[in-house]
Amino acid sequence: MTAPLRIATRKSALALWQAEHVAALLRQAHPGLVVELVPLSTRGDEILDRSLATIGGKGLFLKELEVAMQEGRADIAVHSLKDVPASLEPGFALSAILPRADAADGFISNDYATIAELPNGARVGTSSLRRQAQLRALRPDLQLLDLRGNVNTRLARLDEGHYEAIILACAGVDRLGLGGRVRSRLASPDWLPAPGQGAIAVEIREGDTRVAELLAAIDDADTRLATDAERALNEQLGGSCAVAIGAFCVVAEFGLTLHALVGDAGSGELIVAQADIDGDKPVELGHEVAAMLIQQGAAELLKPQR
Numbered sequence: 001m002t003a004p005l006r007i008a009t010r011k012s013a014l015a016l017w018q019a020e021h022v023a024a025l026l027r028q029a030h031p032g033l034v035v036e037l038v039p040l041s042t043r044g045d046e047i048l049d050r051s052l053a054t055i056g057g058k059g060l061f062l063k064e065l066e067v068a069m070q071e072g073r074a075d076i077a078v079h080s081l082k083d084v085p086a087s088l089e090p091g092f093a094l095s096a097i098l099p100r101a102d103a104a105d106g107f108i109s110n111d112y113a114t115i116a117e118l119p120n121g122a123r124v125g126t127s128s129l130r131r132q133a134q135l136r137a138l139r140p141d142l143q144l145l146d147l148r149g150n151v152n153t154r155l156a157r158l159d160e161g162h163y164e165a166i167i168l169a170c171a172g173v174d175r176l177g178l179g180g181r182v183r184s185r186l187a188s189p190d191w192l193p194a195p196g197q198g199a200i201a202v203e204i205r206e207g208d209t210r211v212a213e214l215l216a217a218i219d220d221a222d223t224r225l226a227t228d229a230e231r232a233l234n235e236q237l238g239g240s241c242a243v244a245i246g247a248f249c250v251v252a253e254f255g256l257t258l259h260a261l262v263g264d265a266g267s268g269e270l271i272v273a274q275a276d277i278d279g280d281k282p283v284e285l286g287h288e289v290a291a292m293l294i295q296q297g298a299a300e301l302l303k304p305q306r
């Protein structure tokens with residue numbers, strides 16, 4: 001009889017779903033293992049009045065979960081990979097990356113089926129600079145308005161009539177059983193998600209070999225390759241919530257294809273690049289595509305505004 005494995009998680013419906021999902025996969029992989037959730041509140045959940053882009057502060061959603069692991073109140077933490085900063089705090093490591101759900105952003109509206117259908121000057125809710133830049137590029141006429149909070153809060157704000165449409169990650173909406181609300185899935189490479197979007201990551205204390213061995217059973221090699229490429233690109237470009245970076249990597253028989261963009265939320269300017277690489281060299285690919293973007297002038301758009 002081994003000690004129970006305790007999972008630190010945020011308390012939003014999506015975070016709890018993801019932590020339960022990891023718990024179920026671990027119980028299935030290791031019959032007899034006792035897995036428990038430790039739900040915690042994070043700063044990222046408490047600050048709802050300002051956009052994350054203006055607060056800055058990497059790892060806003062991670063800190064309290066890491067403290068719980070440090071103090072021995074939890075053994076692992078479950079995150080949406082796209083909320084995990086490029087470099088973790090010392091003493092922590094990403095152990096498992098789970099198979100990816102739909103990585104795309106979704107267009108959600110009660111009245112319109114596509115971005116193209118929106119009337120002139122329509123109000124679209126999203127605080128993501130990446131989403132704003134891509135919307136501006138397609139439709140300079142739209143009014144882009146702030147929208148924060150968890151998935152259910154954002155859908156409720158749409159339903160209250162504050163916007164004609166909102167953009168959310170399909171993965172989150174799908175996991176909550178609300179996939180029917182997505183009117184169009186914004187497919188790559190025409191529209192790019194955030195690096196790591198749609199993947200769930202499990203963080204551990206560095207060097208915790210008992211826990212790392214348990215997690216090896218639920219790691220997905222292809223998702224890890226794709227997200228390693230996206231995260232290497234993001235890190236090379238100094239990515240954060242304060243700049244608009246999109247990336248999506250396709251894993252195929254021959255190797256990897258990475259699509260990426262750097263945008264400007266104000267003007268809708270987009271700089272795009274893509275490249276392929278043989279075999280499993282995701283970090284090299286991420287660095288190559290980052291260099292192509294810089295070559296085309298991306299550095300100018302990557303200076304944080306204000």
Ligand SMILES: NCc1[nH]cc(CCC(=O)O)c1CC(=O)O
Binds near residue numbers: 168
């Ligand atoms: N920014 C918050 C966040 N972090 C992860 C997801 C969705 C789940 C995922 O991408 O894996 C969301 C909501 C959203 O962007 O719509």
